[in-house]
Amino acid sequence: MPAFALEPEQTAWCARLRTLAAQRLRPLADKGEPGRVNRPLVAELGRLGLISRLFDSGALALCLMRESLAYACTEAETALALQGLGAHPVHAHGTPAQRERWLPRVADGTAIAAFALSEPGAGSDAAALALRADGEQAEDAQGAGTQPDAALGGGPVAEADGPRRWRLTGEKCWISNAPEADFYTVFARTIPGAGARGVTAFLVPADRPGLTGTALEMLSPHPLGTLGLDAVPVTADDVLGETDRGFRVAMGTLNLFRPSVGAFAVGMAQAALDATLDHTRRRDAFGGKLMDLQTVAHQVAEMALRTDAARLMVYAAATAYDAAAPDVPRRAAMAKLLATETAQYVVDTAVQLHGARALRRGHLLEHLYREVRAPRIYEGASEVQRGIIAKELYATHAASLTPREAP
Template structure:
């Protein structure tokens, strides 16, 4: 494939020299092994020591890559995540999904793990010898986390977990799952705690779930399964939300990568394909499609880059900006890829074309790490809270 497209090239004001060096390293040649494999375990391995990309999921103070937010020992460089996920979105959405969940399943250890847990787990995460998963969603508790039914009870020095998790990415290739369970159901979200559960733990059953794209996904059943507490009891909801805050922006970046690839494929097709005696690229309606696609992609990149820059350089939360970036980028990518399929005509829905695969790959991004509808609620709350703070009637 041709050279990859990066936000650091089109929006340099939001990025620094280390980001430009990173994007220069992420060439099609370097990432070619990821493009060639459709095996989740192989993709997970390649992202580790051969490519060294997992280092960007761990703060520098804990052995990872240089951090973004100054003075914060738990910070990771979100702009680096943006560039990596843009690249993976263009080359291998499978690898992108595994990379993202490796972050979700290890960052709770960064935030709440003991020194011993960090020293044991995080070097393995960086090498890729430990693959992680993030066990939050349940059959009856998706966006409504407070309705969680998985429970943890203490027996002596042990915590035993019982319940079910579903739609958990990286199952069954994960070596551990960070499972969220309630230690006090009557306390709602204040009773939720985070636990580290090894894949080999007794009482844990992992079952793969078929997906519309060949990504590792499954459900967990826990029947008196032992887990190690991360942090203090009752702090799990905060750990989950802080983890999602750190990675939600990068979902928009992955969508931008997929949209960028779709636009490139569409341009290549309409320049080559001829109808009614001229190339499709000479027809006005085709040019209108390309104009809309390019404009939406640039708008999405602006929102993602702004949110990532704020996350890396500001001291406060960027929850609203992250929600805007995630919502707009994933919805725009769906529209861009849909237009790319349309411009390909009948070939756009055959398994031989890249745009058909992208059409299936983009759809989950509008759901995971907070649906579009949840992002709208977050944004609206932020708008109303800011108006109230300003004293507007």
Template sequence: MPDRSFLNWPFFEARHRELADALEDWADRELSGVDHGDTDRACRNLVAALGRDGWLKHTGVSTEGGVLDVRTLCLIRETLARHDGLADFAFAMQGLGTGAISLFGTEAQKAEWLSLTRSGKAISAFALTEPQSGSDVANSTMTAVRDGNDFILNGEKTWISNGGIADVYTLFARTGEAPGAKGLSAFVLPAGLPGFEVAERLQTIAPHPLATLRFSDCRIPADAMIGAPGDGFRIAMSVLDVFRSTVAAAALGFARRALDEALTRVNTRRIGGAPLFDLQMVQGHVADMALDVDAAALLVYRAAWTKDSGAPRVTREAAMAKLFATDHAQRVIDRAVQLFGGDGVRSGETVARLYREIRALRIYEGASDVQRVVIARQTLGAHLGG
């Protein structure tokens, strides 16, 4: 039985607890037998189910209140990840893929795409990373050159989640208003345009739809730009500032599932005529796992609560949450595998699946070492500013 006592922490309101209960019931019904054999089809089916039952309406700013509730995003990602990693991925990308439209798009852009992505009728993607500029976004080289009422795109994007199955892409390209970060702009474009091709589908240890995209004289209308020329870097960082905390929440969900699996194992597996849990070494592992889970949860929901409380940016808080939750989830899962012994690396075991799934979270949306740099700079800046 997963621990739910954290829902009583002061970070949450009654509406968050109600949502968590409803989603738990939904996940028990809908995610118990997801077929991952065909990853593309599984993702499409999951997006459709999440949209059909109203969960995707939480993936961005609501049209009613204009509020993006990060605590809700984190609760949803944590719960989905605990049940099924691909379901978490499907939900997360509907938010990240249209985050720039939701936060900075024109009314026409919102009207065209958000109802489709939030109903699960269109799949979205966030195209930022390039072959030579992963974490160093300011050195992106893909270009968008103005030509009358159009822009012409040339270049490549890689490691793009939902690449190859997405219906709409938020893409960042260099428009040249200034060197470095100030010369990037954001665009929204549909799949299937002339000059836009999926150059390669990428296979990973935990299968997800990923691709390298290539643009060769791909023409898009000027009104496809999101925000103003040169605002691309600011838009990308603002979106990541929100969704980085949710990556931490997904890692927390993986860690909670690993702890639950480990607790069942050590309570039912017997050695020397007694439960495995009776060994003090095992108790030490369980204690460390529980400590890592609770510490990660505190950092995740502090970051989310801080953003929801009106902070314009939560760069430091989100970086701390992402770094700690992803790194320590890997440690929790590794301990769970160890407690399972040989069964821990058996194909089909939950802890073996979690072991594969957690690793990528320490890389995407800012690798762990990049988060350390962010935290250090933010900490020094606060010291000098104070």
């Protein structure tokens, strides 16, 4: 591990995490069914206290966890990250009742969380959400505002300005942990045609009537699926944050997790680099070792250079988040962009230097080659990150101009 901003205790903790991942988590991951939630693995993450650290620590600690776990067990890293992604809106914006019901179970690994933002027509363009939240006013009779709603567990529905209950209708897709999660953070449109405005975040338990899902088979065998919502009932008690301001909930969550996606990528890149160092040092070729060939040595040097550069940017973005710096969106986008693109390069180069053996099913690099592709797409594709970076740069530049310089 490099020494950037890391205390000896942090470096030692990362080493312990890599050991735990190899010895206790890797065997459970190997027993899992591809494309399904591995509940024993999630439960072990809970027993080790790693899930609770998602909520007790800052962004840098999250990045260190994801990088360290990814180095030895990408499945464990992904399971941890998905718990955090799905439950962070509850931790950051939930009511006391929501937090009390769900966060202890998420932390101990007995409840699976999911973040349901993407839709068939709104992937990278999250502001284009179409899933509807159709408001319903309570009937004006005999204090209708306190009538129980059996579909929601019999609790009272109070009247206020605007709807106090809704029906969610539409489809979500590319949702990690769907359709097996125990609850979903669902983002729905409460004001039609309002773009980023008019979106509300709802906490939707998986047993709500009208909620269905289907698993998807992907290149990398993560649990991923679609959700169908057919007039799924929710009330004001299910809202996360403020009504019509759910886009802030989504972006706040992504600003935290985007640098840590970069950390996941850095962990994979480091694993590929270390495997390449070992292989080229041992492999006989052209009367010597593979590492003696200048072209190979230069490729390995480039892999190391890019990996360390990506790591530094990830740590810098996480540190900025923990310090509540104003440029977090730009730094988070830069970290995710550089690290995921770097990991793709490093893993691909490692495969090339290993030759055909790296393509054999079960080889570490065959596994990493399938794992490394998706992070360049999810939580905002690389092209989206470039757009965020440019937007933030121009906004900062405009704000720095004097009145005479401004157009």
